[in-house]
Amino acid sequence: MLPLDQALDDTLWFDELHYARQAILPQPGNLPPPAEASLSLRGKATAAAGIGRFADALAARGPCIKPQLVPGAAKHYTRFELVEFSVSCTLKAPAAAGAESGAKP
């Protein structure tokens, strides 16, 4: 949560944030799965440049490996314009990301 917070600025906000991690224990008869976690975000921004900055910050200072940015439609409202976006990425291993625990985002 903290690296994500550090990557944020006030020009964008989220509608949805989804963290998912592979189960640690294997199903009977299978090998243990690789420890892998992913993050996906969906939100809106007041400027497209802010989305780019956020994606860059996620990779540079945040927890993401090569975030995939999908710009959405620009919505025109009576008084302003918003750009929808979604970002998804695989999370860095805890040691590399500087996180406190491998099990927690």
Add this chain to the structure above:
Amino acid sequence: MIRRLARLDPQVLRLALVAVPAMVALAGWGQVLRPAWQARQTAVALHTSTQQAIAELPARRAESARLVKEADALERLLEAPESASTHLPVLLESLAAEHKVDLLPIFPGRDTEFEGLLETLYQIEASAPYPRLVAWLADIDARIPNAGINDARFSRLAATESVTLKLRLAVYRRPATPPTLPVGVGTQGEIRSAPVIHHDPFRRPAGSTTDAEPGQPAPPAAWQPILRGVLLAGKASLANVDRQMVAIGETLEGHRLVSISDHRAVFEKDGRRLVLDMRRPMEPRP
């Protein structure tokens, strides 16, 4: 014999005198000296590594003792009474109450057992503003170290600042280990301070309530003034906002008017600027 040797060519004799000792020396090196030299080298290497291992023995013993302690501590975590399926919902609810998080009833879900480790998955649904949910999760992390988040989905509720969290929490225990200690908030370990987050990414900026579809009018924001006109006179300039004349420095609905220019009036509140434009009625500025 000597007569026969005397009859030999002196050159052949000299060659024989050189070749025979050389052959003897080569055979001796290959059969005796080289194996002996190799055996000595091996013995020296073995001796060195044995001495090194002996020298490292105290450090290895200390490391072994540390690992045994760590394994014991981890083993105790797997037996933590607070994470038992009978007690965990109570703990989660009490932590939720501390952080003012609304929590739906929790029931243990599917169990998976693998090599003496039991994983129980809990489906949890909670709602609160994002910073409270984060603080609650941090407390869960600190209080239940044998738990891990498998899935967390934060979704903003339409037209509110509240966020719904759907959480899948995996708790790891030894199978069939009944709890032996009473459960209660604050009975185990120290609680880490809540993470300091500086943004609530689920809170929309003022003046940008946008749950309506494009083309439709947006839901009303807290303050949506309309700039109807400006009167430019230096420091004495005036702005007509919602048919109300406002001078620079005056406050309207908690927003202080900081400047007036052609077609525009700029208000400020809590460090946020709100630019009113007669051509574009309202525009959020970070």
